[in-house]
Amino acid sequence: DAGITQSPRHKVTETGTPVTLRCHQTENHRYMYWYRQDPGHGLRLIHYSYGVKDTDKGEVSDGYSVSRSKTEDFLLTLESATSSQTSVYFCAISDSTSGPPYEQYFGPGTRLTVT
Amino acid sequence: SQQGEEDPQALSIQEGENATMNCSYKTSINNLQWYRQNSGRGLVHLILIRSNEREKHSGRLRVTLDTSKKSSSLLITASRAADTASYFCATDVMEGAQKLVFGQGTRLTINP
Numbered sequence: 516d517a518g519i520t521q522s523p524r525h526k527v528t529e530t531g532t533p534v535t536l537r538c539h540q541t542e543n544h545r546y547m548y549w550y551r552q553d554p555g556h557g558l559r560l561i562h563y564s565y566g567v568k569d570t571d572k573g574e575v576s577d578g579y580s581v582s583r584s585k586t587e588d589f590l591l592t593l594e595s596a597t598s599s600q601t602s603v604y605f606c607a608i609s610d611s612t613s614g615p616p617y618e619q620y621f622g623p624g625t626r627l628t629v630t
Numbered sequence: 631s632q633q634g635e636e637d638p639q640a641l642s643i644q645e646g647e648n649a650t651m652n653c654s655y656k657t658s659i660n661n662l663q664w665y666r667q668n669s670g671r672g673l674v675h676l677i678l679i680r681s682n683e684r685e686k687h688s689g690r691l692r693v694t695l696d697t698s699k700k701s702s703s704l705l706i707t708a709s710r711a712a713d714t715a716s717y718f719c720a721t722d723v724m725e726g727a728q729k730l731v732f733g734q735g736t737r738l739t740i741n742p
Contacts, residue, residue, distance in 0.1 A: 557718060
């Protein structure tokens with residue numbers, strides 16, 4: 516998990532509460548991504564960032580928002596958590612300095628349970 | 631919609647045997663990547679093959695790519711217990727902005 520940390524690693528929260536997950540990198544990579552992993556669906560992209568304050572939606576962005584105010588931090592917020600957002604969330608980063616193709620490096624994951 | 635689909639969904643073999651996993655995709659790609667995920671961990675990049683390449687090797691890994699059939703295979707030779715993991719293919723689609731689309735994965739179990 517080269518230089519990528521996620522916090523918290525585990526969280527249990529109640530339906531309707533806001534939740535923020537943090538991804539922190541020490542690699543100074545330009546691109547950062549948030550995925551969710553669910554049985555039968557593999558990994559699905561929620562949002563990604565291609566620079567400070569530059570973000571875009573992924574495949575399953577409804578109910579999620581993101582912010583990136585510093586190169587090293589990418590925050591994922593569930594404004595009002597629902598049971599369908601119970602999942603394992605992974606952050607990933609990739610480097611653009613040497614040009615494509617871009618392999619991704621993943622964090623250890625956050626297991627979120629919404630009751 | 632899922633771009634890549636792995637086959638089989640699960641594979642169980644004896645240690646020392648070869649393991650083959652397949653990935654099919656739908657749209658044109660720049661490259662195709664394979665990742666491994668050990669239980670409870672993040673994904674780890676294994677190997678990348680570009681759209682103009684047909685075969686690539688890395689240690690005990692061999693990847694092939696057939697763009698006419700929109701398919702790829704990952705071969706692990708002389709399997710070891712430590713190879714037990716889930717394996718995912720991911721495609722870097724032409725119009726994507728450095729985004730990867732992952733398949734659902736193949737769960738590989740190596741029996742001692």
